[in-house]
């Protein structure tokens with residue numbers, strides 16, 4: 001395999017996967033449907049827009065810091081998928097349990113995690129949520145009902161099934177929502193967690209972010225169905241597939257799923273189709289991804305789409321939206337500076353939190 | 360006639376298969392010799408298991424546990440009729456039986472003596488005295504040893520089928536399991552891999568409604584195990600597991616022509 005990769009890398013245009021002509025249909029953007037307001041006020045719509053923009057500006061700045069060698073760990077972009085994080089998180093009640101994965105910075109922002117915490121986290125500073133011990137998003141925030149991501153793909157699903165079960169046993173009307181990538185659906189934990197949630201009729205919303213690739217593995221090497229929503233009937237649960245670049249469609253579908261869960265209708269498998277427009281992580285130049293596919297999805301940019309919608313519907317002017325972006329960029333510049341001035345953890349920090357019961 | 364029998368969709372049996380149907384395929388109807396072989400295999404299985412469970416086990420002569428397939432012989436036998444044997448390494452199919460498939464061992468040519476020796480922990484057993492239970496196999500008989508961890512035989516069977524594909528032969532991998540095993544992550548990983556790689560493997564589930572004390576309604580939310588197939592892009596169907604012809608037909612539709620031809 002590695003020999004093949006190396007050879008293709010030299011001449012991607014000729015014999016590498018980048019020259020693939022048989023692009024699986026599931027990888028192309030779904031038919032374009034007009035965006036529809038599911039009954040949100042102007043204030044809520046503008047709120048969502050702000051979170052989308054915040055998500056993108058924050059990641060742009062993190063990417064710049066990464067290139068300056070200031071980010072300690074990996075950096076996983078959600079460019080073009082921000083609508084999934086923001087749309088799903090906005091549709092939940094504040095007490096609902098939310099477990100983001102590594103590309104869901106947007107979900108954290110919606111839940112109120114301050115951008116400063118996120119800069120500190122990626123810069124591994126002492127004041128960060130994990131006190132500098134992790135350089136990505138591996139932290140809980142119980143006050144915000146956030147359960148931290150687990151690096152081992154799929155494993156968060158049984159955990160969230162358990163969280164939903166605990167909530168039900170306590171008589172709480174809480175929904176549990178988590179995310180999985182197209183690649184993560186091939187793990188055994190995905191199956192065990194979702195099957196148990198189905199059997200027990202738990203209020204779990206499992207959002208599948210189908211972004212075309214799992215690292216360099218395209219979706220047609222990952223599953224033999226056109227849409228992962230086809231997995232729903234295999235578990236006897238509700239499922240739906242939406243255009244993940246339409247933040248309002250994602251919002252509406254999540255709301256339906258959450259309402260179903262709260263009403264005792266069991267879990268929902270919600271496929272959101274989008275595309276990973278950057279490499280797997282910041283280090284990856286994704287030479288294996290056909291360029292025309294990326295270009296097709298660039299035309300589907302979720303923020304551009306939403307901004308056009310807001311302008312067309314008279315909720316904002318182009319100038320309003322531009323100043324949101326400019327203000328956020330200036331704000332985050334300042335936040336980043338603040339984080340860069342924050343100290344790294346002292347050596348003795350390494351021994352803290354190692355054993356249960358320690359501080 | 361037989362095909363019609365097999366088309367009845369009733370709960371109680373189940374089968375998943377990995378290769379899509381072909382239009383106009385013709386099934387071989389079992390001739391008299393085959394019918395007799397089916398009856399003989401079911402009766403031999405029942406008699407042997409009776410010996411093991413009701414006599415030897417009670418006499419304290421069995422070293423390990425005993426799981427029987429009483430009432431489920433039609434599943435093992437109906438399916439195993441399609442396993443190709445006696446043609447050599449590059450011709451014979453391979454089979455991963457479950458702990459309810461004594462009939463498969465017998466039909467693959469393992470003698471009752473060796474099986475009895477196995478259960479009594481003797482040197483002449485398939486594991487030469489290392490196991491006193493079902494954890495036995497013999498590649499000379501194209502039998503992959505039963506793996507105790509439920510579901511684990513699924514990725515193994517898929518791997519066997521991958522070797523067939525890589526070698527370009529028309530062999531088929533048969534994989535048996537209970538409905539409880541389908542809740543395992545390994546099961547999911549193996550079935551999905553077989554589907555993505557379009558491997559010649561036939562998955563046969565004996566849905567006997569219980570996994571130990573867990574009823575199938577606590578195991579899955581679907582009505583029949585074959586409902587799971589669609590989630591992998593596989594064709595699936597259910598057959599009456601008490602009807603050897605129904606099982607024979609259902610498995611035959613997959614393995615006899617389609618799986619072999621890819």
Ligand SMILES: Cc1ncc(C[n+]2csc(CCOP(=O)(O)OP(=O)(O)O)c2C)c(N)n1
Nearest residue numbers: 103151152153181182183184211213214215
């Ligand atoms: C069980 C497991 N296998 C492999 C990895 C390494 N890994 C991390 S992310 C990734 C790709 C995930 O792809 P996908 O689920 O589609 O999510 P995406 O990165 O596209 O958002 C891999 C292989 C892991 N973290 N866990």
Ligand SMILES: Cc1ncc(C[n+]2csc(CCOP(=O)(O)OP(=O)(O)O)c2C)c(N)n1
Nearest residue numbers: 459507508509537538539540567569570571
């Ligand atoms: C992974 C795993 N978990 C648990 C067991 C213990 N165990 C052995 S048989 C069995 C019940 C299996 O039920 P099912 O798959 O329906 O097969 P059946 O026995 O009904 O034929 C269990 C739980 C095991 N062997 N492997």
Ligand SMILES: [Mg+2]
Nearest residue numbers: 181182213214
């Ligand atoms: Mg992916």
Ligand SMILES: [Mg+2]
Nearest residue numbers: 537538569570
């Ligand atoms: Mg069973």
